[in-house]
Amino acid sequence: MVDFNKISEFFENSSIPQNMLNRGQIVLDNFLKPIKILFEQKSVPKEPWSDEQIEFLLQILSNMDTDKDDRAAKVGEREARIASKLQLKTSGGFCHGVGRSGFLTAPQPKAPGGSIMYEISNFLARNFLKNFGLPNIKKAIVVPLCTGMSLALCLGALKPDWNDNKFINKRKVILPRIDHQSILKAIDLIGCNVKVVNGKIFGDAVRVPIEDIKSNLDENCFAIISITSFFPPREHDNIKEISKFAKEHDLVHIIINAYGVQSIEWMKLIRTAIDAGRVDAIIQSTDKNFLTPVGGAIIASPHDELITKISHTYAGRASATPIVNFLISTLSLGLTGYQTLLEEQKKNRKLLEKRLVEIAKKINERILEIYNPVAVALSLEKLKKEQISELGGALYNLRVTGPRVYNQEDKNFGMCCDNYPIPYIVMNASIGAKSTDIITAIERFEKAYEQIIKK
């Protein structure tokens, strides 16, 4: 095969002078060098890769898979045949997906390149988390499932053996109240019962006191879930205490860190919890943290064997695309790119608060005092019930996406407690947002607010 390190050898007797060929080789080396480093170190690159470099890597690896082998004789019922070459794009070339016989990270004999791709991605996932706040994890996998389904997978893997009569009733999962459908559905999907511990109001914040959690424990509980990132008024859980509690009572402990990687504070909570007690798995969304299209998550754990177990639980092979998307994000950002995003996020969070404080003064409302490194909540006490309802629709029409307008008279799912007394609006300064998003959103909020008031 051609050695791309020595292209000039083929053109020695050509009309192109040697020094020119050498210069060309240097430029090419510069282009290909990051691939070598990646193969050697299997860690997140320091500097961003260009799209061309990423495509090149995908091209190389996907051309190791047997579906690309035009000399192969394919007599299986599943050979990654595709109807259109467009599907090479949508799959990053990895038509065989990932996994083998219900073992997600098992090498797939028909897909050596896809297997390498997946292995590298998992290494990068671990390395990424280690670099940004979780040095004490041991292993991570990227799964082609959202956060909720990942929770189902983890619980499914770590649940007691219900075929053993001893454990037949050990089905309860303690959930400090998190008003998110996906979590409830995940627990239900795998045949568990959820034991919700209600939130309480502390000043403006909603928290679930550790005492309440403790008092809800019974012999049928086998697991507990805790959370970092959530939207106000709910604050993060006291994960460290939950971790200790889990250890003490031999509970599976899974942390939903949905979009928490972007905050060193949230990450610190997890790091401390790992050291203090028992953490089985930490789940984070790839799209909310790493700017991929929706559909992937990273499951990390301080225990190797748990990740292996979870990986064994996925019932079949899966789409490679969510993995590829994570790989693309990681390579196209690099450590410095992600660091920059984190810094922008912090600035935008400050900007968001500053602007909301200003507007609060104007309209005689106030910023709710709730700890959250991403979101800010503004009270809407001066509005009537109907006006609050109107506000959401008005913002949608003004092309503001993502704000949450809540009023407990309407429904309290979302507040994580009963009878939260204050209606409010929440906005986020998430990773990847631009300062113009913040500025424009607040201008439009002001506009919508005025219109509603005037009616």
Add this chain to the structure above:
Amino acid sequence: MVDFNKISEFFENSSIPQNMLNRGQIVLDNFLKPIKILFEQKSVPKEPWSDEQIEFLLQILSNMDTDKDDRAAKVGEREARIASKLQLKTSGGFCHGVGRSGFLTAPQPKAPGGSIMYEISNFLARNFLKNFGLPNIKKAIVVPLCTGMSLALCLGALKPDWNDNKFINKRKVILPRIDHQSILKAIDLIGCNVKVVNGKIFGDAVRVPIEDIKSNLDENCFAIISITSFFPPREHDNIKEISKFAKEHDLVHIIINAYGVQSIEWMKLIRTAIDAGRVDAIIQSTDKNFLTPVGGAIIASPHDELITKISHTYAGRASATPIVNFLISTLSLGLTGYQTLLEEQKKNRKLLEKRLVEIAKKINERILEIYNPVAVALSLEKLKKEQISELGGALYNLRVTGPRVYNQEDKNFGMCCDNYPIPYIVMNASIGAKSTDIITAIERFEKAYEQIIKK
């Protein structure tokens, strides 16, 4: 906005003559017309679309999603931001994925285009199955999960309410023995027990007699699984009788039709079963039947509301890519393209048998008499145990992918019965295979066989 039906109006006073502009408009109309028909009829096109037409449709629809709106102010924590434009390719442009709050087919307010895309895909899925053998289904959805996980989803949706003490023990799923890890894992994942009914040998074939199934029923059973496509020696189930049995005993009945769409015989089994008794859901792989990259399945049902229920069970949002892949396959094949593939499959199946018969004569083996419209099995009784083991590796090295070499002395998982007396090799003439695949595979088999014999 510009009306592409009337481009010539903008160039009336240009140097380009009117008849030439008209001619151009006709060509453009020809290019865009299939999109209109698709929007109107929401059914599988008769003729294949070109890749350019498919990309155009994806471009139009994905540019309706709010992440493309550069005038939007985005203050949510999930706004489908991406790190690299490459991810527009891997997602077909649908960065928001599909689903909303754990309801897979719910329209997603941030993704109007993605929602249309998904709705169309589901219509196409239904229409496809109706056209190729299942006129009596009511609804279908494409899910971004493989067959096994789809089974978990279906069972998860249709299982009894275990929070109700009455049903606490109703966890058993009857499984006419199918030696596929994914199915066992799916059942286990959602907290059910599997009740395997062993296969019995009838001539060469392995079948699971309906009587044996019946005798395994007990009060804790709530569901039964049946199968069409599987590899020899296991034959398809007597689905019609299972269907009647399910109806009679109020069992959820799910048919695994993994790669059965390619065979009108297998499809007929399902059609008849639907009419005869109870069928809740039929699951088929998108990659094995529709030539997509791995990672999707179609779940169909004769009952609207079941599909809705299943769709409600997915815990979160999911990657849009498996849906897009199905859409691409459907449009790029069209009815005629798929018909052609079916005919080729039939020819290749005949060719496969013919060649194996020839070789069987040479080596004093025989074709096993097992009904299977895709696969053929050849006995390997003249080989010693070690030689049989060697054969698989030899074929892998000769770049034959997909054959299965079995010998019950090694392991009997795969045979669906205990003590299958004959070692054998199975090859498939699947949809999408070329006749050269068949021919070459058998040549290489012969070569490998000879080498092994001579040693």
Add this chain to the structure above:
Amino acid sequence: MVDFNKISEFFENSSIPQNMLNRGQIVLDNFLKPIKILFEQKSVPKEPWSDEQIEFLLQILSNMDTDKDDRAAKVGEREARIASKLQLKTSGGFCHGVGRSGFLTAPQPKAPGGSIMYEISNFLARNFLKNFGLPNIKKAIVVPLCTGMSLALCLGALKPDWNDNKFINKRKVILPRIDHQSILKAIDLIGCNVKVVNGKIFGDAVRVPIEDIKSNLDENCFAIISITSFFPPREHDNIKEISKFAKEHDLVHIIINAYGVQSIEWMKLIRTAIDAGRVDAIIQSTDKNFLTPVGGAIIASPHDELITKISHTYAGRASATPIVNFLISTLSLGLTGYQTLLEEQKKNRKLLEKRLVEIAKKINERILEIYNPVAVALSLEKLKKEQISELGGALYNLRVTGPRVYNQEDKNFGMCCDNYPIPYIVMNASIGAKSTDIITAIERFEKAYEQIIKK
């Protein structure tokens, strides 16, 4: 840099077994092997390359150019900077174009990869022509100019030194009448006079007798042009005799072989002419012969130094795209692909004649007896002048592209003679046409004809 021959070395301690890595390496080798062969042999590959392989080659080479070097410091006024990455596609990545200071084939120091790309393309051009009929050429270049401008370039390079007073009047170019604007414009552009030798009618054919050519020679002539492919009623020139004549009288002789590569008969004329007398350059269109987008030509010569001279004449650097297009065509066809196209062309030519003969009988017309391996002409003597005029428009509206309807009462430019007595229509069975093109065109012709007759 990473050696793609040894990817497995990087994953030795990974979870992926060695035999799987080896298998992957084999598939990758298979993918990359043609590149090595191309670099070694610099000749047209036997078998077609896939689009992915071609893109890979372009990627490698274009990443040797300095505009890709993100560590370069660029302080020239021309550094191949681009406004959009789309322009990497339109240029095949070769933003620096080809050529240096008005020397088309000179290596460009800023573009080592582009220089290799161009050198390879020129080798392929020569090799292609040698394989398909012209073993006796010495050198060829692909130029980013159409046939007409290539003629200007050749004449411009080979014209006498008009600064030398001796030659001041030596400006005449003898042109056996070819009714093509581009040729006349080319001669005019470079300041020459054309001496047209009129065609004469022989049966149905129009030819330019060698005697007439000879009698038109005068002392101010320095060059003569001859032609192979043209449309009826004009037949090819007696190139062998012209070649002898050119040698005898020291005339530059340039052959316009516009779309002649597709015919071994036309190519044979050139081969013989080279051996018999003097041929300076042979010009062929890349789009008409090699299925590229419009805009390139190959200039070949039996004399090395003439090609060098011509290459020196282009005043500047040029777009690389026409070169890249030729390279793409050559690699994506390969020798066998082109051979297949030639055979199809022959079949289609027969089909065209057959169908026209049938229709001729129906409408009482006849096939004109004119030698042409691509085109066939049908008389239109039964139509009135106005009807003939109508026919062209009617066919355009019926989406028949490319037929020529001629009637000398309208204009005789195109017939290459005065007073050609018969009106006619010409259709081509060119390389790349499908048999459906032929069949449909004639059906529509029949339809149009009937409509016109009935009016």
Add this chain to the structure above:
Amino acid sequence: MVDFNKISEFFENSSIPQNMLNRGQIVLDNFLKPIKILFEQKSVPKEPWSDEQIEFLLQILSNMDTDKDDRAAKVGEREARIASKLQLKTSGGFCHGVGRSGFLTAPQPKAPGGSIMYEISNFLARNFLKNFGLPNIKKAIVVPLCTGMSLALCLGALKPDWNDNKFINKRKVILPRIDHQSILKAIDLIGCNVKVVNGKIFGDAVRVPIEDIKSNLDENCFAIISITSFFPPREHDNIKEISKFAKEHDLVHIIINAYGVQSIEWMKLIRTAIDAGRVDAIIQSTDKNFLTPVGGAIIASPHDELITKISHTYAGRASATPIVNFLISTLSLGLTGYQTLLEEQKKNRKLLEKRLVEIAKKINERILEIYNPVAVALSLEKLKKEQISELGGALYNLRVTGPRVYNQEDKNFGMCCDNYPIPYIVMNASIGAKSTDIITAIERFEKAYEQIIKK
């Protein structure tokens, strides 16, 4: 055909709510709106387009060409057939190229979309120049030729009729000395004689005095060339006086404005010259001014009919790619994008001078006093002849591209005069360069300089 303004109508009865469909339509309108404005106004957009928008436009237009018409019956010898779909990328989809029968801007019946594309591009070219300094031009065309070949085309179009004996000797073109091969080659190619007027040294600058030009006029001159952008020590010409002189003596006057669009000062020279006397055509490179890949130029003129004449002179059809490249650049920059580039260029020019002044002090050299808004020259009087020679190579190896090192003892072609007394190096702060280019280039220059001194 589907009306993309009303997509929601097709989904009225779908599960997707109307307000969501409306929101999607708004986002889509936002995406497509610039196309409408372009079609209506045919002028450079104010704001940049995204790559996706540009591709969409190309897609729409190229799908109006008959080669895309799968219902057409193609019986011409040139039907824009392509060997590979990759060639759709390299041609922007415009496989038919541009032009018809040697008339570059004539609409091509087989390419209505390509014809629109070309017409729009020419309008944009005119509008661009009008916006950035030349309000007094009437027409412009983008040609698929570099600056030099464009000059050949202009001269070829505007030369006297040499077939008329009166004009037989009127072949001389006056050229104020410009040491660029392409210009000399262009003049030679079309059969003219060049009359070079030598440069003279004024302080550090080299200029060609108008008196010297005047004194070189004789009755055989028919044209004069003048220049704006060139590299030091040559300064721009006194174009206004040349313009007056051309008018007075009825000379064709062509301005080479190679990379002059980036400077309002250079553009002002041209604007004034147009008003003051006679200017026939102004030629500017698309790559140097508009950041396209190499291979295109814009020819502009204050006289409509001259552009038409020039357009008639190209002998054949041409590649569409250089036109497409200009279109892409224009749309992807927009007026504001180009304005930003101009401002950056100015800053970088200042930075370049500042840094060179600093280094000049260190090494006891000086900045040459030569007017040039892009380039700066530094004397190299302290170096020996061999050291100067070494410097160029050293910089090439240090990956500095584009500097010019000159020493008249080596060769004086480039200085535009004889015996320029000072050796020097020239660097450019061109449009599109980054400040890091400037900074790094000078650092490396310093490094190279020191190494050479120390040896």
